[in-house]
Amino acid sequence: xxxxxxxxxxxxxxxxxxxxxxxxxxxxxxxxxxxxxxxxxxxxxxxxxxxxxxxxxxxxxxxxxxxxxxxxxxxxxxxxxxxxxxxxxxxxxxxxxxxxxxxxxxxxxxxxxxxxxxxxxxxxxxxxxxxxxxxxxxxxxxxxxxxxxxxxxxxxxxxxxxxxxxxxxxxxxxxxxxxxxxxxxxxxxxxxxxxxxxxxxxxxxxxxxxxxxxxxxxxxxxxxxxxxxxxxxxxxxxxxxxxxxxxxxxxxxxxxxxxxxxxxxxxxxxxxxxxxxxxxxxxxxxxxxxxxxxxxxxxxxxxxxxxxxxxxxxxxxxxxxxxxxxxxxxxxxxxxxxxxxxxxxxxxxxxxxxxxxxxxxxxxxxxxxxxxxxxxxxxxxxxxxxxxxxxxxxxxxxxxxxxxxxxxxxxxxxxxxxxxxxxxxxxxxxxxxxxxxxxxxxxxxxxxxxxxxx
Numbered sequence: 451x452x453x454x455x456x457x458x459x460x461x462x463x464x465x466x467x468x469x470x471x472x473x474x475x476x477x478x479x480x481x482x483x484x485x486x487x488x489x490x491x492x493x494x495x496x497x498x499x500x501x502x503x504x505x506x507x508x509x510x511x512x513x514x515x516x517x518x519x520x521x522x523x524x525x526x527x528x529x530x531x532x533x534x535x536x537x538x539x540x541x542x543x544x545x546x547x548x549x550x551x552x553x554x555x556x557x558x559x560x561x562x563x564x565x566x567x568x569x570x571x572x573x574x575x576x577x578x579x580x581x582x583x584x585x586x587x588x589x590x591x592x593x594x595x596x597x598x599x600x601x602x603x604x605x606x607x608x609x610x611x612x613x614x615x616x617x618x619x620x621x622x623x624x625x626x627x628x629x630x631x632x633x634x635x636x637x638x639x640x641x642x643x644x645x646x647x648x649x650x651x652x653x654x655x656x657x658x659x660x661x662x663x664x665x666x667x668x669x670x671x672x673x674x675x676x677x678x679x680x681x682x683x684x685x686x687x688x689x690x691x692x693x694x695x696x697x698x699x700x701x702x703x704x705x706x707x708x709x710x711x712x713x714x715x716x717x718x719x720x721x722x723x724x725x726x727x728x729x730x731x732x733x734x735x736x737x738x739x740x741x742x743x744x745x746x747x748x749x750x751x752x753x754x755x756x757x758x759x760x761x762x763x764x765x766x767x768x769x770x771x772x773x774x775x776x777x778x779x780x781x782x783x784x785x786x787x788x789x790x791x792x793x794x795x796x797x798x799x800x801x802x803x804x805x806x807x808x809x810x811x812x813x814x815x816x817x818x819x820x821x822x823x824x825x826x827x828x829x830x831x832x833x834x835x836x837x838x839x840x841x842x843x844x845x846x847x848x849x850x851x852x853x854x855x856x857x858x859x860x861x862x863x864x865x866x867x868x869x870x871x872x873x874x875x876x877x878x879x880x881x882x883x884x885x886x887x888x889x890x891x892x893x894x895x896x897x898x899x900x901x902x903x904x
Contacts, residue, residue, distance in 0.1 A: 452898040453838055458561070458848025459893040460522035461515070461870065462803055464568040464612070466498045467857040469528065471505030475543035478534030480570040481580075481621075482860075485628035496863025502855050503878050505547065510880060512554050514854065514871055518886060519893045522561040524802060524850050525551070526568035526612065529593055536572030537589050545600055552604050563802075563850075564605050565669070566594055566652065568612040569621075569628070569860075576629055581618065581641035581648075587735075590648035594655045602660040609744055609802070610649045613671045615703040618642050623701055626861055638701060639724035646711055646736045653738035668712060669744035669802045670791075672704035674783035678754040678764050687761035691753045692790050694718065696760070705791065709743065711736050713795045742847055743791060744802030748775075750783030774807040774866055779826065785833040792845045799845060803852035804830055807859070807866040810883060818872045818883040827851070827889065832900050851889060855880070 466482050486497035504511050515523055529536065531544035555562045567590070571580060575589055594610075620627040623638045633641070649668060656664050675691035677684035693706035697720045701707075711717045715737035717725065752764040771779040788799045806826045810818050831849065838846050856869035864875050870886040873879070892899050 478530035536575035674750035683755035746803035750780035
């Protein structure tokens with residue numbers, strides 16, 4: 451059988467990765483503007499000043515969404531396009547841009563899924579300490595209040611934050627992403643804790659002020675352990691690797707580090723020694739009722755039971771298939787991770803990102819032929835459909851392919867192409883890839899096409 455009747459098919463983007471218009475219409479600077487313009491921080495010195503220029507090519511990109519036949523579009527709002535300094539004066543031209551986007555989506559019967567924060571932290575607030583400042587949750591809540599007051603008469607689906615594991619871990623511990631810090635563990639966890647308070651406050655703001663009934667979630671990422679065999683011991687080992695991660699040289703923040711405090715109201719034991727004094731009093735703010743969990747899933751790894759360690763990671767076979775990101779192709783991550791998350795937290799799950807970077811170019815016939823991406827989509831979604839068939843149908847709420855467009859892939863610049871649509875970053879011409887036409891058919895069949903291909 452296909453997915454349930456109201457399964458949401460979509461695609462996703464992020465503001466800094468596609469919009470461009472970095473100094474247009476009053477937008478303020480972000481940490482990613484500063485980071486990407488710092489020598490040596492991104493590949494070839496690439497930055498998002500222009501990106502895909504979606505800020506000025508909105509109509510064209512909306513027509514592509516209509517052609518794909520998606521039911522929903524997940525996009526993020528640039529904080530500094532709304533509040534150029536992060537707090538204070540609101541920029542009416544920023545509101546106008548997103549008004550146009552949301553209104554056009556609704557006119558095309560495409561549901562807007564708004565990601566409130568997707569990494570582009572206001573530079574002015576970073577200068578005041580960013581997530582290390584105890585006032586940062588209030589700054590975030592102020593921003594969210596502006597969005598809810600203005601857009602909640604049309605927007606119902608809200609994502610508070612996208613992948614805190616990345617912008618805190620990669621941005622504050624490892625220094626590979628903006629703002630490029632390499633902080634001691636105690637400071638990293640302080641930033642983590644303030645970030646989760648910000649999430650909780652934003653949920654409260656949405657619930658208390660939304661004009662339409664809101665549906666609120668948060669998006670998690672992290673390692674996706676897959677049991678090496680179907681033995682009970684290996685399945686339990688995978689659960690430990692997922693939610694009770696061993697401490698190591700680096701934090702490697704995981705699904706459990708985010709979702710346990712946010713949903714269950716308890717930090718994993720390994721984080722507790724590093725939390726600010728009196729953190730317990732703030733857990734009630736962090737643990738707000740959610741309507742769903744978003745999972746960004748791309749790859750996975752196999753684990754097996756070990757009597758001494760609890761679990762061991764199995765070595766990858768030599769020459770294991772991988773994408774251009776050098777991420778292993780592991781379709782079973784779309785079976786095991788949603789299964790474990792649903793079982794633990796008892797909330798519906800959206801796959802808010804899944805896709806692959808490929809070496810795509812426009813062929814001599816003017817088309818973009820990407821059979822690897824089509825095969826990737828088939829393999830991964832068959833695993834999700836298998837999970838649906840095993841009794842998880844009602845908890846699997848939707849799937850968003852990442853990404854609509856080839857775009858700015860953060861520190862890797864424009865060298866990694868995830869899009870269903872090819873973008874020539876010189877001319878900005880869009881070309882729908884073969885995978886876009888396949889995804890169009892898959893959506894129209896509500897996944898039934900996967901059964902036909904088994």
